Amino acid sequence: MSSGRVLVVEDNERNMELVRAVLEHAGYEVRAAGTAEEGVTDAVRDPPDLVLMDLQLPGQDGVSGLQALRADPATRDVPVVALTALAMPEDRARVEGAGFDGYWEKPISVRDLPHQVHAAIDRGRQTT
Numbered sequence: 500m501s502s503g504r505v506l507v508v509e510d511n512e513r514n515m516e517l518v519r520a521v522l523e524h525a526g527y528e529v530r531a532a533g534t535a536e537e538g539v540t541d542a543v544r545d546p547p548d549l550v551l552m553d554l555q556l557p558g559q560d561g562v563s564g565l566q567a568l569r570a571d572p573a574t575r576d577v578p579v580v581a582l583t584a585l586a587m588p589e590d591r592a593r594v595e596g597a598g599f600d601g602y603w604e605k606p607i608s609v610r611d612l613p614h615q616v617h618a619a620i621d622r623g624r625q626t627t
């Protein structure tokens with residue numbers, strides 16, 4: 500049995516491969532999507548235990564992706580953590596008000612990521 504199923508929505512291939520390698524090594528089942536639209540479709544079809552959502556994506560951004568997940572009964576309660584690249588002062592209020600279950604700053608910490616993911620999945624299980 501895997502430690503949990505994580506959907507990673509990230510358009511940067513190097514970040515994606517890093518996150519995938521670290522989480523798979525820690526026993527997680529990892530699914531990848533390069534756009535918010537793709538990620539939402541994938542999550543609705545088969546809801547994961549956690550979504551890691553890059554904010555800056557081609558097409559819909561991560562906030563729109565979160566809203567789409569919250570709007571669908573299949574994924575309404577799935578925890579969604581934002582991966583934030585840089586300080587975006589003009590977007591900050593929108594991002595903070597969006598209601599993500601966490602905001603993790605990139606670059607991600609290879610050492611901390613498995614623990615962060617474990618904690619986020621645990622919190623999700625307690626609240627649903």
Ligand SMILES: [Mg+2]
Pocket residue numbers: 509510511553554555556
């Ligand atoms: Mg990006």
